[in-house]
Amino acid sequence: MIRLQPDWLLTDSGWQCGWQIEFHQGIITALGPAQPGARRLSRQVVMPGLVNSHSHAFQRVIRGRTEFRHPDRPNDDFWSWRELMYRAAMSLHPDQLEVVARLLYLEMVEAGITTVGEFHYQHHQPDGTPYADPDELALRLVEAARWAGVNLVLLRCAYHRSGFRVPANPLQVRFLDRSVDESLQAVERLRGRGLSVGVAPHSVRAVPPEWLGRLAEYARQHHLPLHMHVSEQPKEIEQCLVETGLRPVQLLHREGLLGGDFTAVHAIHLEADEIRALATSTVCSCPTTERNLGDGIVPALQLRRAGVSFTLGSDSQCQVDPFEDARQLDYHLRLVRQQRAVLDEPPGKLEDWLLTCLTQSGARSLKQPCGSLQPGLRADLVAIDLDHPGLACEAPQGLLWCAPREAVSQVWCRGVPQLEDRHHPKRAEAVESYRQVMKEFVHG
Numbered sequence: 001m002i003r004l005q006p007d008w009l010l011t012d013s014g015w016q017c018g019w020q021i022e023f024h025q026g027i028i029t030a031l032g033p034a035q036p037g038a039r040r041l042s043r044q045v046v047m048p049g050l051v052n053s054h055s056h057a058f059q060r061v062i063r064g065r066t067e068f069r070h071p072d073r074p075n076d077d078f079w080s081w082r083e084l085m086y087r088a089a090m091s092l093h094p095d096q097l098e099v100v101a102r103l104l105y106l107e108m109v110e111a112g113i114t115t116v117g118e119f120h121y122q123h124h125q126p127d128g129t130p131y132a133d134p135d136e137l138a139l140r141l142v143e144a145a146r147w148a149g150v151n152l153v154l155l156r157c158a159y160h161r162s163g164f165r166v167p168a169n170p171l172q173v174r175f176l177d178r179s180v181d182e183s184l185q186a187v188e189r190l191r192g193r194g195l196s197v198g199v200a201p202h203s204v205r206a207v208p209p210e211w212l213g214r215l216a217e218y219a220r221q222h223h224l225p226l227h228m229h230v231s232e233q234p235k236e237i238e239q240c241l242v243e244t245g246l247r248p249v250q251l252l253h254r255e256g257l258l259g260g261d262f263t264a265v266h267a268i269h270l271e272a273d274e275i276r277a278l279a280t281s282t283v284c285s286c287p288t289t290e291r292n293l294g295d296g297i298v299p300a301l302q303l304r305r306a307g308v309s310f311t312l313g314s315d316s317q318c319q320v321d322p323f324e325d326a327r328q329l330d331y332h333l334r335l336v337r338q339q340r341a342v343l344d345e346p347p348g349k350l351e352d353w354l355l356t357c358l359t360q361s362g363a364r365s366l367k368q369p370c371g372s373l374q375p376g377l378r379a380d381l382v383a384i385d386l387d388h389p390g391l392a393c394e395a396p397q398g399l400l401w402c403a404p405r406e407a408v409s410q411v412w413c414r415g416v417p418q419l420e421d422r423h424h425p426k427r428a429e430a431v432e433s434y435r436q437v438m439k440e441f442v443h444g
């Protein structure tokens with residue numbers, strides 16, 4: 001049994017001063033006004049561990065390596081970045097992927113993340129044939145997360161093609177399922193291994209329309225999260241219109257995907273009826289990636305007014321900084337509208353709402369028993385140091401706007417300390433082995 005008494009505790013009814021939280025065997029057992037004997041966390045605030053709802057671990061290796069305009073591609077955009085990203089996806093073997101994921105997940109723990117949704121589509125060997133264990137790469141990711149101390153939900157992607165009437169791209173052969181049955185068998189197998197799993201049709205580009213209903217039905221039947229990339233780039237919308245006569249969200253509506261179990265990742269290029277159709281769904285926004293790739297800006301105000309919940313994701317891993325992602329959701333709109341605090345509805349509640357996006361909404365999107373400090377939920381906690389120079393304050397109000405990720409001082413995952421005094425005990429090992437892999441990746 002562990003009892004902690006920080007200066008402030010973030011509960012479902014807001015920040016409480018002088019409270020304690022108690023947990024036992026990885027589960028929160030009680031919280032309330034502090035009693036003698038609790039471990040005092042002076043000048044610290046404690047909140048639920050952050051949820052990162054959208055991650056592609058292997059993309060960590062191209063961080064900082066695509067930030068230039070290629071002389072042969074003067075209009076460098078998402079699609080040329082994607083080719084470079086695919087080259088990375090093609091070259092990593094299982095040992096290398098595990099090392100990359102270890103470093104990435106450790107970086108997430110250091111940023112206060114205790115649960116990650118890994119949107120996983122790198123399934124096969126580089127020539128496209130399955131590994132002896134067809135779940136080899138998925139299991140490497142699961143193992144890396146366990147090693148670093150973060151909960152992982154494996155959002156197992158269905159990926160079938162380059163696009164509607166688009167010739168096969170040899171750089172995608174590791175991703176492909178031959179049939180929807182093959183995709184569903186993989187999900188079934190991973191569930192049978194006792195893993196936390198979700199169903200993830202990759203996108204309207206990569207999955208034929210006739211697969212969508214089956215995938216959604218399976219997810220609903222087994223109460224699994226259903227995630228999909230939606231309307232990230234205008235080109236995929238044009239292709240969808242040509243193939244089906246519908247825009248992507250209209251197609252997902254027709255095929256029965258939308259609703260409380262569904263998370264649309266990105267959801268940037270939307271028309272008014274699509275925004276209305278998404279009302280009961282969740283949008284996973286990845287603003288630091290979206291600005292890096294030049295994707296566009298999510299119409300967060302209209303979506304929120306329609307009733308959409310928001311969660312956040314590190315996606316391409318160009319940064320792993322959940323507070324920054326949350327801030328950017330509003331900052332992008334400020335630049336466009338030349339106004340401040342655009343999402344502050346009702347007034348004065350913007351910070352509270354963004355903290356909810358980082359915790360409760362992510363937990364709901366991934367169907368995980370976390371995201372809130374309530375008895376019975378997982379003891380996933382993060383402490384923030386009010387004495388960090390980026391804060392230097394008495395109370396947590398404003399923390400989201402000011403806290404650098406280095407202000408995260410302690411992290412508990414399932415009640416087990418993973419980060420203490422800003423120190424992850426496996427950091428040096430993770431960095432050293434990652435550097436070795438990068439030498440192989442760059443020169444291999």
Ligand SMILES: [Zn+2]
Nearest residue numbers: 056119229315
């Ligand atoms: Zn993504």
